[in-house]
Amino acid sequence: MxxxxxxxxxxxxxxxxxxxxxxxxxxxxxxxxxxxxxxxxxxxxxxxxxxxxxxxxxxxxxxxxxxxxxxxxxxxxxxxxxxxxxxxxxxxxxxxxxxxxxxxxxxxxxxxxxxxxxxxxxxxxxxxxxxxxxxxxxxxxxxxxxxxxxxxxxxxxxxxxxxxxxxxxxxxxxxxxxxxxxxxxxxxxxxxxxxxxxxxxxxxxxxxxxxxxxxxxxxxxxxxxxxxxxxxxxxxxxxxxxxxxxxxGGKNPVLVEEDADLERAVDLTVSGGLKSAGQKCTATSRVFIHEAVYDTFKKKLLEKVNSIQTGNGMKENTWMGPVISETQLDSILQYIELGEKEGATLIAGGHRIEDGAAAFGNFIEPTVFENVTSEMTIAQEEIFGPVLALIKTASMEEALQQANNTKYGLSASYFTSDIEKALTFTEKIEAGLVRVNGESAGVELHAPFGGMKASxxxxxxxxxxxxxxxxxxxxxxxxx
The missing domain is CATH 3.40.605.10 (Aldehyde Dehydrogenase; Chain A, domain 1)
Structure with missing residues (x-):
């Protein structure tokens, strides 16, 4: 001490x-x-x-x-x-x-x-x-x-x-x-x-x-x-x-195109959204996936999320530690409850972990929702926890419109193999930090960092x- x-x-x-x-x-x-x-x-x-x-x-x-x-x-x-x-x-x-x-x-x-x-x-x-x-x-x-x-x-x-x-x-x-x-x-x-x-x-x-x-x-x-x-x-x-x-704050989107490298998109979406238990202002929060690859992406993402080891951060096998406090944990659980109440479907996690030694800590399961609409609270407010919201879209135009439909504009990522689409995304997304085929969280130390709008x-x-x-x-x- x-x-x-x-x-x-x-x-x-x-x-x-x-x-x-x-x-x-x-x-x-x-x-x-x-x-x-x-x-x-x-x-x-x-x-x-x-x-x-x-x-x-x-x-x-x-x-x-x-x-x-x-x-x-x-x-x-x-x-x-x-x-x-x-x-x-x-x-x-x-x-x-x-x-x-x-x-x-x-x-x-x-x-x-x-x-x-x-x-x-x-x-x-x-x-x-x-x-x-x-x-x-x-x-x-x-x-x-x-x-x-x-x-x-x-x-x-x-x-x-x-x-x-x-x-x-x-x-x-x-x-x-x-x-x-x-x-x-x-x-x-x-x-x-x-x-x-x-x-x-x-x-x-x-x-x-x-x-x-x-x-x-x-x-x-x-x-x-x-x-x-x-x-x-x-x-x-x-x-x-x-x-x-x-x-x-941030309510950072990831957009996944039908021509994206899905393995990479899944890995970096999970890393960007759930490391540090989602307690980053640049953490991935909303994931817009083209309908042509939605089911495949969801399956791969759930496999990865369900394999995450939570626990004490000092243990070598721990991938995700606790959230900072009981107050923060309660806030996250309230958002999860509100998401279900507003019609989103909980497909992974969503509960406090209280087994064994975890009963003495602020642990929560990594959480994933689907059937989320842009108007829902969990798609608008910063949760600051390990919660991902999956949103199926028919086109990049639709995804961009919904991604920009928030008061925040800190970071955003786009997964595609099409350079023309990538350049269009970087031009139209309303965010201060933009990445193509990279996770939303983090920035190199010599690069300017900051957001737009309320961020x-x-x-x-x-x-x-x-x-x-x-x-x-x-x-x-x-x-x-």
């Missing part, structure tokens, strides 16, 4: 109360405790970040990059320890947790290299004697509000660009995975980040997150979470004039696109 503290101005500090995090695979196991902070701790952290920002900017991007390289080395050294904590706290399999942690290492190295790149351009001037150029300057103090489903990768892909471009950070992780997040902060501390550059404050989102988003001395907020919470954060930022970026504030994270949020362009003209 780990008893974590807040990290403010280079020191580990306690708050008034604490929150206990239990293993979702075995609710008898206490993983650790984290502080239940108040606006007082947020105020202290913001002031520390504000006091540190001038020195951090002056240190230069190459020096900042060296610290990110050092952090990457330390995270890689502790790969198994961090991944094991992630699995025990969040539930995903150890293999997935190791992959996520290694992605954090790679992200740190990627942004460390950004420290050697140019930060502006020389511009021509109508006056030959005038020096005209642009440079980029950091926002200042950035608040990071991260979710529980990727407690390593998402905080790192937010913090690493913030640091390299000269910002200081106050991080508020989701409490459900805040013990894992604390291990990340230990990495930055051990790497030698100066006091105040990175700060970590835990607690309820309605208290700590709101205090951070509404603080007048916070210059930017980067948030990943639900669209409902995102709207509240956006309103707070608008009132303060704070720059913000939001990455929110995003239309900003983009990762890669060079992160520079657009974490910096502002300053145009300079100097005439002797």
């Amino acid at each position: 780990l008893n974590c503290l807040n990290y403010i101005n280079g020191e580990w500090k306690a708050a008034g109360g604490h929150i206990s995090n239990y293993n979702p695979a075995d609710n008898r196991e206490l993983v650790g405790t984290v502080p239940s902070s108040t606006p007082k701790e947020v105020e202290e952290a913001v002031r520390a970040a504000g006091a540190a920002k001038e020195g951090w900017v002056k240190s230069g991007s190459i020096q900042r990059g060296s610290l990110l390289y050092r952090a990457a080395e330390k995270l890689e050294e502790r790969l198994d320890d961090v991944a094991a904590c992630l699995t025990k706290e969040m539930g995903k399999t150890f293999a997935e947790a190791k992959g996520e942690t290694m992605r954090g290492v790679q992200i740190l190295r990627y942004y460390a290299a950004e420290g050697w790149k140019k930060d502006g351009d020389h511009l021509p001037s109508s006056d030959p004697g005038t020096l005209h150029y642009t440079t980029r300057v950091p926002l200042g103090v950035v608040g990071i509000i991260s979710p529980w489903n990727f407690p390593v990768a998402i905080p790192v892909w937010k913090m690493a660009p913030a640091f390299i471009y000269g910002n200081t950070v106050v991080m508020k992780p989701a409490t459900e995975a805040a013990v894992t997040a604390a291990k990340l902060i230990e990495i930055f501390d051990d790497a030698g980040f100066p006091p105040g550059v990175v700060n970590y404050v835990t607690g309820k989102g309605s208290v700590v997150g709101q205090a951070l988003a509404s603080h007048p001395e916070v210059d930017g907020i980067s948030f990943t979470g639900s669209d409902q919470t995102g709207k509240v954060i956006a309103q707070s930022c608008l009132e303060q004039g704070t720059k913000y970026q939001l990455e929110m 995003s504030s239309y900003s983009r994270e990762q890669g060079e696109a992160a520079k657009e949020f974490y910096t502002s362009i300053k145009t300079v003209s100097i005439t002797p």
Whole structure:
């Protein structure tokens, strides 16, 4: 068990109360405790970040990059320890947790290299004697509000660009995975980040997150979470004039054409929809299958789904672990009940698993519906669980129309062997991340990531696109 503290101005500090995090695979196991902070701790952290920002900017991007390289080395050294904590706290399999942690290492190295790149351009001037150029300057103090489903990768892909471009950070992780997040902060501390550059404050989102988003001395907020919470954060930022970026929900479709490689389509639909127990904003949720191959696809998919091994993520034979909490499990079961009530046909799973040791965890069977229509709740609302909805279609045009019939627009996949159809799909689908013959979940670390419609504030994270949020362009003209 780990008893974590807040990290403010280079020191580990306690708050008034604490929150206990239990293993979702075995609710008898206490993983650790984290502080239940108040606006007082947020105020202290913001002031520390504000006091540190001038020195951090002056240190230069190459020096900042060296610290990110050092952090990457330390995270890689502790790969198994961090991944094991992630699995025990969040539930995903150890293999997935190791992959996520290694992605954090790679992200740190990627942004460390950004420290050697140019930060502006020389511009021509109508006056030959005038020096005209642009440079980029950091926002200042950035608040990071991260979710529980990727407690390593998402905080790192937010913090690493913030640091390299000269910002200081106050991080508020989701409490459900805040013990894992604390291990990340230990990495930055051990790497030698100066006091105040990175700060970590835990607690309820309605208290700590709101205090951070509404603080007048916070210059930017980067948030990943639900669209409902995102709207509240956006309103707070608008009132303060704070720059913000939001990455929110998804109701991600997969379209399977009659000329698709069905084995590949089935494998990647199951992987995209059910790994991490479906707890990804990019997880496959709706599957539109051409009527000519519907029965064959369904048969192959059910064979694969019914062979999935659920259990404790630390066991080697486990393919799908538990969901994060009893509350999340109840929510998923309510959606399943609603799906049946609205007329969808349950053809796999749909029940809580309570046999043996599973009785002490938040386990649910991987679930598949058919006879789903686009108007049903399970085809419109984000379930955030291992639930797939199969929808039979007569043409790509029909499938595209239904796929776009949702408020979300995060990711989408299309399986076909026809390049013309593929190009049509990429043009017409309303999603920020589009894949042909690939799963809907995930994106390469150097590629811009973000959605359309209610999935995003239309900003983009990762890669060079992160520079657009974490910096502002300053145009300079100097005439002797």
